[in-house]
Amino acid sequence: MLLHQCEKLNVPIDSEFVKMAVVIHDAGKIVHPHEISAPGSNHEPAGEKMLLEKGISPTLARCCLSHARWQDMECSLEELILAVADTLWKGKRIDSLELRVIDHIAGSLKKDRWDVFPALDSLFEAIANDGDNRLSRSKGG
Template identity: 45%
Template sequence: MTPRPLPNQATALLETLPAPPRLVAHLRLVHDVACDLAEWLFPVLPFDREAALFGAATHDIGKILHPAELSGPGSEHERAGYELLLEQGVDEDYARFARTHASWHSPEIRLEDLVVSLADKIWKAKRVPDLEQLVVDRIAAVGGREKWQVFMELDDLLDRLAATADRRLAYQAAHPV
């Protein structure tokens, strides 16, 4: 399995900082899944695809500063990643994903943030019903579609993505922490 390449700006940041191979592998996998989600969403409704894909490619960049969170729990990387991206000259509208990818109930959350959060879960086949419902609700509201229809389509897509999670997990595991 070879995930899609990261956006050039994200690649440059990860090389400059420098990011551990396991982190780069994880970011490529989440970005790859976010690309699939974005392709599904784009015909349904407009959203900032470029921002969401950059967010997926950098959402865990704060783990460079908190390497224990590469293989264990923790949330210190979220704020640290946001600040690190700002220090590197990344616009706030793109840096925000580092701090929003695990807090999808905040009122400031946009559809792009939800796409990054969802990609960060489904890449490893983790289903999070309340997150998925937020995505369904947002798409139905903005796109003027029935919630049940959006749910069925999203559920089918997430099932397909989850079915190949073992290959993504093996790809990530092949890279050292």
């Protein structure tokens, strides 16, 4: 849904990068399986390390870190889209992350924040609203 909206707005984005990052960003949970159902961040550097060892590009492997550490890192739009997708999927909304995405998109389109805010904010809300359903299905109940 996020990539579709970016396409509708003519946002220049590497959608293939985002799709791949969505698949691999939590790869470190393979070596830290307790973080599948409990809080933890050990999977982030472990995932990056594992992917680098498997020959994945450093830019893509970095998504293991940036999806959760976007506040502390300089991130591409693709990394920010992954981070916001990850939080919205869980039904969470983080204003500072969402505004960072909106501002990045507005900047790339040479528009004001408020020109793109309504469409993106509505989309963020729609995605987050179904978070409880997705989480209950992913837990098998």
